[in-house]
Amino acid sequence: MAEIVEQGLSTSVLYANQPNLTEQVYGQLIEILIRGELQPGDVIVERRMAERLNASRTPVREALGRLEAEGLVYKQPSRGVTVSPFSTEAFVELLNVRQLLEAEAARLAAGRIPQGKLDEIRAALEGLGEKPNPSLSEIWEVDDMLHGAVAAAAGNDLLESMIRDLRRRTHVFNAFRNPVTPKFGVSENTALLDAIASGDQDRAEAAMAEHIESVKIAIIDRLSGSLR
Numbered sequence: 001m002a003e004i005v006e007q008g009l010s011t012s013v014l015y016a017n018q019p020n021l022t023e024q025v026y027g028q029l030i031e032i033l034i035r036g037e038l039q040p041g042d043v044i045v046e047r048r049m050a051e052r053l054n055a056s057r058t059p060v061r062e063a064l065g066r067l068e069a070e071g072l073v074y075k076q077p078s079r080g081v082t083v084s085p086f087s088t089e090a091f092v093e094l095l096n097v098r099q100l101l102e103a104e105a106a107r108l109a110a111g112r113i114p115q116g117k118l119d120e121i122r123a124a125l126e127g128l129g130e131k132p133n134p135s136l137s138e139i140w141e142v143d144d145m146l147h148g149a150v151a152a153a154a155g156n157d158l159l160e161s162m163i164r165d166l167r168r169r170t171h172v173f174n175a176f177r178n179p180v181t182p183k184f185g186v187s188e189n190t191a192l193l194d195a196i197a198s199g200d201q202d203r204a205e206a207a208m209a210e211h212i213e214s215v216k217i218a219i220i221d222r223l224s225g226s227l228r
Contacts, residue, residue, distance in 0.1 A: 025055050026063035033172045040085040040176060070165060072172060086173050098166045099212040105163060106208035109153035111199025118197050121146050129186035139184045140171055146189055150196060
């Protein structure tokens with residue numbers, strides 16, 4: 001009986017840890033996509049990826065299922081899991097949804113970000129502005145700090161999760177389609193932060209909507225080769 005109980009506890013612990021392992025593998029796969037190590041059309045072999053990530057095939061399979069649900073990969077009967085192609089139209093749709101969700105998040109977050117966090121974001125923005133050629137990862141880190149703080153301060157877990165997932169897909173798309181590091185508007189992002197810190201909900205909402213609209217236009221221009 002003791003052996004059965006011990007085996008049952010071990011199984012329970014295994015299942016309890018499984019979601020965490022899947023989350024870790026998922027995060028590693030996202031990083032691989034963001035770094036551009038996998039490109040649209042590349043096939044992901046489950047066994048090889050498990051070996052690369054030093055994980056079992058179960059969390060890799062579950063993480064790939066999550067990526068498939070997000071549209072980042074898809075299954076082909078004859079080829080297995082393949083990295084999805086990205087169209088400019090799909091990216092614009094993604095940004096349109098982000099604009100709606102993040103504008104609402106900014107409204108809810110107005111005046112709710114702690115002063116210490118505001119100071120941290122301002123310092124990060126100033127530090128980025130002092131770098132002549134910041135890397136893509138440095139830009140994303142500061143950008144995520146700002147947008148993540150807004151989403152968290154909105155006080156809606158589901159909204160925060162949806163924004164985080166959409167921003168992750170934005171990063172992956174940029175890694176696929178933009179070999180040149182995009183410019184980061186420090187003054188524009190600082191103005192956005194000021195609007196949210198002011199506590200004025202209408203101002204915060206409008207500032208976020210305008211911010212994402214400008215990002216959308218800049219990316220579309222870059223993709224179409226019509227930089228001005």
